[in-house]
Every structure is written in C-alpha cells, then in structure tokens.
Amino acid sequence: MNIQVVRPRELGEAERTRWRELQKADPSLDNPFLSVEFAVAMDRLRDYVRVAVISDAGGIAGFFPYERHSFGIGKPLGGFLTTCHGLIATPDLRLDAKALLRACKLSVFDFDHMVAGQPTFAPFEQDVRPAPIMDFTSGFDAWIDQVKSNSPKNLKTVRYKERKLGREQGELRFEWASADPEVLRTLLTWKSDQYRRTGRVDRFAQPWIVELTDMMHAERTSDFAGVLTMLYAGDVPVAGHFGLRTATTLVGWFPAYDTEFGRYSPGIVHHLQMAEAAANDGLHMVDMGKGGKEYKDWLKSGTLYVSEGRISRPSATAAVHWVGRTPLNKARTIVMDRPSLYKAADRVLKGFGRVRTSMQQQESSNGVAKEPTGAR
Template sequence: MDRLRDRVRVAVIQDETGIAGFFPYERHSFGIGKPLGGFLTTCHGLISVPDLRLEAKALLRACKLSVFDFDHLVAGQPTFAPYESDVRPAPVMDFTQGFDAWLQQVKTNSPKNLKTVRYKERKFGREQGGLRFEWASADPEVLRTLLAWKSDQYRRTGRVDRFAQPWIVELIDLMFAENSADFSGVLTMLYAGDVPVAGHFGLRTATTLVGWFPAYDTEFARYSPGIVHHLQMAEAAAAAGLHMVDMGKGGKEYKDWLKSGVLYVAEGRVSRPSASAAVHWMGRTPFNKARTIVMDRPSLYRAADRVLKGFGRVRSSLHQESSNAVVKEPTGAR
C-alpha cells in the first residue's frame, strides 16, 4: 500500500520491554484516519501482544488524527471496544476438523442447496467438456479474465467499479506477485473443458484464505458456476493445509449455508474534539445508520438490491449502445 498511496502510516507502540504493537492506518486531509486500504480491507485494528490496552484518544493524538473511522475492526480489541457501535458476524468455512467435517456442516445447514449444486456440478461437467479446478494459478491473463468478470458484475448490479481506479488494479498485481509461506495472493479458477468459467482472487496467510474478488462468466449462469467454484475452492484450500476461508461480512445468502463458523468485526469511530471531527460525524453518521437499517431487514436489503440491479441494467444498456455506435465516414473521405 505504501508504494501506491502517500497516506500510509504505521504507528509503532513500545513499552519497557521493546515493541508491543503496531497500528497501521491512512491519514487523510484534516486528520481523518481510515484503515489501511480503505474499503478493500476486511479486517483491521491493532497488531499487538495479547490484550494490549491503550487510551484510544491518546493513540489518535500521537498519530496526528482527529478521527479514526472503522468498519471491519477485529471485534473486542480492548483499545477500541468502547467505541464499537455495531458488531457483525463474518461467516467462515472452518476446516480445522477436516474437509469432510466442513462438508457435513454444509449439508446440515441446507441439504437441499447442497444436493442442487452437486446436481448442477455434474450436469455442468457432462454438458461442457468436464470440469477442472486450478489452485494458485500464476497466469496473469487468467487474472485479467477474472477482473473483467468482476467489473461487469459491478456494472450489472449498480455498484461502483472498483477496478476503474488504477491503484487498486496495481495493488492486486502486487499481491498476485507475492508468494511466501505466510502471505501470498491466490488466484483460483474453475474450467469447463479449456474455458474459464468462475474464479476468485484472495489473500492467503499461513492458515487462512481471505475472500476478496469472486466472479464468474454469466454465459454459464444456469449451472451456478460461482457456488460450484466455491465448493471446489474449499476442498483445495483444505488440501493445501489452510484452516479457514474467511468469506467476509455481507448479505450474500450462499454464505449462510457454506459457513461452519463466524468471526466478528465491528463498526465505529473514535474522535478527539475538533471542527474536522464534527464535520466528519455529520457526513458519515446518517449514511452508517441507514446502511445498518437496510442490512438488518432482509426485505429492505432485497429491495435495495433490486434498485441497484435495475440501475445497473440501464447503465449496461447505455454502455452497450455507446460501444455499438458507429461514426460513418463521409463519402469520398480518405
């Protein structure tokens, strides 16, 4: 992140024995503090010795921050716990008891869903030349295919295309190039015959794969390639010795029946008295409250999702019309 953004800072926390912790953050204009990577990060907070407790406002003062706004903080950290306004579950696939135990939990969660997906998986392979799964692909063209699918998904569903920001694409390329025992980018891809149909790019620690960018080719949507891919990715992750796939908080229904456990992340803010903190509060609080209300009510979430998808269809149609427009060359012009 520091190679790409000039806002990146890391506070080093020391006691009489030496280094006790680190606090990574971004410092924006007017002393507004945000997690490293902003909306791209699904887990943040202090990296420290167990149970480190600091006075949060003193930490902000040392970091020259007026506000620290968080939405995926590791819940329950002593320094920030008093400032948590909302705590949410982040579903995980837990393989610590083995892949078969996880699969049994999925079957218990929803036997009908698992049976349907397995049927579609067999049908998919039978009708499209067989299925093949690749773990940790090193092919940059495969990554570009995945990102193109994801951009299309953002447009179709009315979301902002994150890959329109060059620094995010460059960050993914940097993560894709990382490959060490305790940190790497992992690209997975499901193929039907020789055709890529669904994939995912995420970050791996020594024990955990963090869900980041899943996507699929909509041409094969009738086979549910995204879920088929997730089942095969789970098996490959367990075979690679990972203990967990963190799917992140969010409103996707498939997470409820693929999960075998949860982690907890928190939203909130810490602020010191200042004009910039007051302005920030007025700008952020109504949005955060509205989002929480929508997320807590499935009917509102579905309605909001339908509105965004409708907007996405209009935007995609306009984009297609623009792409198909032909400027006719005047007669005789060369």
C-alpha cells in the same frame, strides 16, 4: 509508552519480524489484511499510508496501520477494499485511544471491520457484526457435513448443476494458486462487468487497485500470498476467485464468473471446489466477510466477529465528519441487517446497472464516444 509514526516501507527487518510474531501469537489476528506485507504494498501505492509503532520498556508491543487523509481524517488501512483491521499487538495491550489518535495526528477514526474486543477500541464499538467462515480444522468432510446440515436442498442442487456443467460443457478442472497473469486478467474482467451490471462502482477502473492486485498475486511466501483459483469446463474458464492468505487463513476478496454459464451456478460450484482445495493445502479456514450474500449462510461452519465504531477528538473536522458519515453508516447497517431490504436494494442497483449498460450500448451504436474510464 512510546508511539512513533512511520511509513510501512521504513520498517526494518527486525520490526517486520516482530510484526509477524505478534500476528502469529494471537489467533484473532490471523488475517492477511493485518499482515505487514499488505501494509508495505499499500504504502507503495498510496501516499497517505502510515503505521504507528508502539513500544514500552520491553520493546515493540504493537503496530497500528492506518490511512491519514486530509484534515486529519483517519481510515483503516485499505478502507473499502478490506474486511479486517485493527491493532497488531500483544492481546492485553490497552492504549488510550484518543492519545493514539493524537500521536497519529488524527481528528477522527472510523472503523467498520475492526477485530472485535480489542481493549483499545472496545469502548468505542457501536456494533459487533458476525463474519461467517468455512472452518476446516476438523477436516473437509466435517465441513461439507455441516453445509449439508445447513441446507441439504442447496447442496443437492449445486452438486446436480456441477455434474450438468461437466457433462454439457466439458470435464471440470479446478486450478489452485494459478501464477498466470492472464487468468487474473480474465477474472478481473468478469468482476468489472459484475460491478457495472449490478450498479456498483467498478473498483478496477482505478489503476492503483489493479496494480495492488497484481502485486498481491506476485506475493508467495509461507506467511503471506495471493491465491488465484479458477474452475474450467474443458479448457474454458467459467468461475474464479482471487484472495489473500496467511499460513492458515484465506480471505474471500474478488469472486466472479462468466455469465454465459450462469445457469449452472458456477460461482457456488467454484466455492465448493475451492473449499476442498484450501483444506487440502492445509488452510484452517476461509473468511467470507460480514454481510452480503445468502450463500454465506449455508456455506458457513463458524463465525468470527468484527466491530463498527468511531473515535474522535474535539474538533470542527470531527463534527463535520460525524454529520456526513453517521447517518449513512446507520442506514447501511439497517439494510444489511434485514434480508428483505438488502434484496430490495440489490434489485434497485441491478436495475440501475441495466439502464447504464443499455445507455452505453446505445451511445456505442450511435457512434457517441464513451465516458472515459474512471470519470465521475
């Protein structure tokens, strides 16, 4: 077995074609975050992106995209931005994981959204987590019947708010795969506001993430594309989403809505209409990602599984990394596992967001300069 490490941009057309062949041959790899197009885009923006090309006597058997940070710390490609990572390889490929790390010049590799059960990483899985999906393989009507079965009250309430929104704010119109960059700007503005309002870090304060989103929005091929959707009341945008798709799977990424219309639950109304548009466009599923919001439980009609774990080679770097990361990861898992704790943490973050917003408004009214974007 031979392992060669290169930049994704250095892959030739034959290698990129092989990557796509391997991805299409294994249903568990049907995720745009595992696509070669995403790896190449990340490489254009981040110097630490690499891919291990794994070959045997028969040719290329797999690809392992990753990030190599200082001191040999390895992270999944895209890190906190993505909801799936792993080996793009033949299903039976089993490598010595520590030998793979050695070839990649990594001391440690942490993963939290690994495709569950991959032979190379399975021995290092510490936890396997469910990721709910909207499954359209039996058609949209079958999916909506499942949603109704999950919670008839929720569906009835959302359909009522949907009619009310159209009646009071203007006829509803849903746009699938908008190419308009101004529509994307509107969505990202809402999302930044949501991050700040709920006490989270605003990802779009980092220019490279905005640039990545723009690059993904411009991608439009049959195997990989950015999909921007928007729900309008009359001519006014009220809720939208930007995600990535393969030929058959759309991954949830950046949903957001205009809080002025919050009483109509426009985000959920949008999701129902997005599901119908996705099914009509030939998609088999929408992957909503693990953890998070309660709405996923009643919109789901199936489940995928991703794993969490850690691989390390003996080194001082690996020891320091373990001390810094493991307690935090365990605490996060405990919170995500317990709805009562998740709600409590969410309330605390929202309270912090309100205080931060209030302080910024006071500084603005008093003529105090705002903190520069991206300041820590």
